[in-house]
Structures are given as C-alpha cells and as structure tokens.
C-alpha cells in the first residue's frame with residue numbers, strides 16, 4: 238500500500254531550478270567560468286557547496302587554491318543572488334497539477350514529506366502557501382550525505398514513520414532518482430530521460446495524479 242509521497246522541491250513543486258541556474262551562471266561569470274544548461278543538469282539536486290565545487294572543477298580551477306572562507310563567501314554570494322530571485326514567488330508559480338495532487342493526497346490520508354537539498358525549502362513552501370500540506374520537512378543541514386545517497390529520502394520516511402517500500406519519491410534530477418531508488422522506494426521522474434531508471438516517468442507535472450501514481454506503484 239502506498240503510505241507516503243516524498244517530494245523534491247526545485248523543478249517538481251515549482252520551477253526554481255531556473256533561478257538556481259541563473260544565480261550559478263551569474264557567479265560563474267564573475268569567476269570567468271561559463272556554464273550552460275547541459276552542464277546545469279549535473280547540478281540539479283546537488284547541495285550548494287557541492288555545486289560550487291563542481292563549477293570550479295568544470296572551470297579548470299583547483300579547489301586547493303581557495304580557502305574554506307573564500308568558498309563559503311562564493312556560496313553565500315550565489316545564495317544572496319538566488320534569494321533575490323525567489324523573494325517574490327507567489328502561489329501562481331506552483332507547477333500545474335501540484336496543488337491538486339497535494340489536496341488529493343491529504344484527502345486520501347497519504348502522508349506528505351519534503352525531501353529537498355535546499356536550505357531555502359521552508360521559505361519557498363511558505364511563499365507558495367503550501368507549507369500546511371507537509372507532515373514533515375527534512376532539514377538538509379543535518380544530513381551527512383547529499384543525493385544520490387539515499388539518506389535524505391530514508392530520513393523523510395523515518396520522520397513520517399513510514400516503510401520505505403511503501404513510499405513514493407518524486408524527482409526531476411538524475412541524482413534524485415538515484416537517491417530514491419537506492420532508498421528502495423518507488424521513483425517518479427518528471428522530465429527525466431528513460432535511462433535514468435525512474436519507475437514511472439511523466440513529461441509534465443499535470444500527469445501527477447494520485448490515481449496515476451498509485452496505478453503504477455501497485456503494478457510494480
């Protein structure tokens with residue numbers, strides 16, 4: 238039986254993935270590193286500091302040339318830029334079908350969790366006016382390992398008291414789908430390529446209904 242649905246945030250609930258990309262692109266320019274959308278795919282689901290390290294490596298810069306304080310300052314600069322972009326997010330920026338899905342899950346007594354790597358998650362849920370739907374939110378600052386490690390999804394299930402095998406995770410990133418699969422959960426992929434290995438793939442969040450998810454979950 239499907240007990241819980243664990244949501245990624247950026248790119249699943251709302252299109253903040255484009256703001257992360259914009260803010261990293263801006264930071265990259267100040268460092269003389271040009272990032273494009275293709276490279277950005279590798280940053281989806283990845284923590285702020287790990288994303289910064291990937292960008293510096295991509296730009297051919299040795300991490301050793303930076304002190305931890307300098308790296309922290311660069312990550313903070315990106316976050317300040319990102320915070321400007323998300324400051325005025327409204328419920329209109331929920332991706333299509335997400336509000337209906339949250340309402341239907343709640344009506345059917347299926348637990349709802351947020352399993353996002355973003356430390357800005359709680360702020361965004363409030364801006365979108367959907368925070369009350371969530372039975373629990375994982376605090377990414379308390380995790381030892383980021384996606385694709387299963388820790389974040391297993392923590393979400395533990396916080397809900399749910400059996401991982403009875404949980405569904407929804408993700409738009411490669412690292413996120415790998416994390417859900419490694420947790421032994423049913424993986425729903427939004428706009429992810431076939432080879433990533435999601436159990437149920439949709440092209441758009443409009444296809445994310447409780448019935449469609451449950452039908453695929455039960456068929457597995």
Ligand code: BG6
Pocket residue numbers: 246247257280281282283284285288316353354355356357358
């Ligand atoms: C993930 C995003 O949800 O959160 C990543 O996909 C981002 O792009 C990560 O780096 C961390 O977010 P934040 O808001 O804590 O910098």
Ligand code: MG
Pocket residue numbers: 245246247248249254281282408409410413
């Ligand atoms: Mg995402």
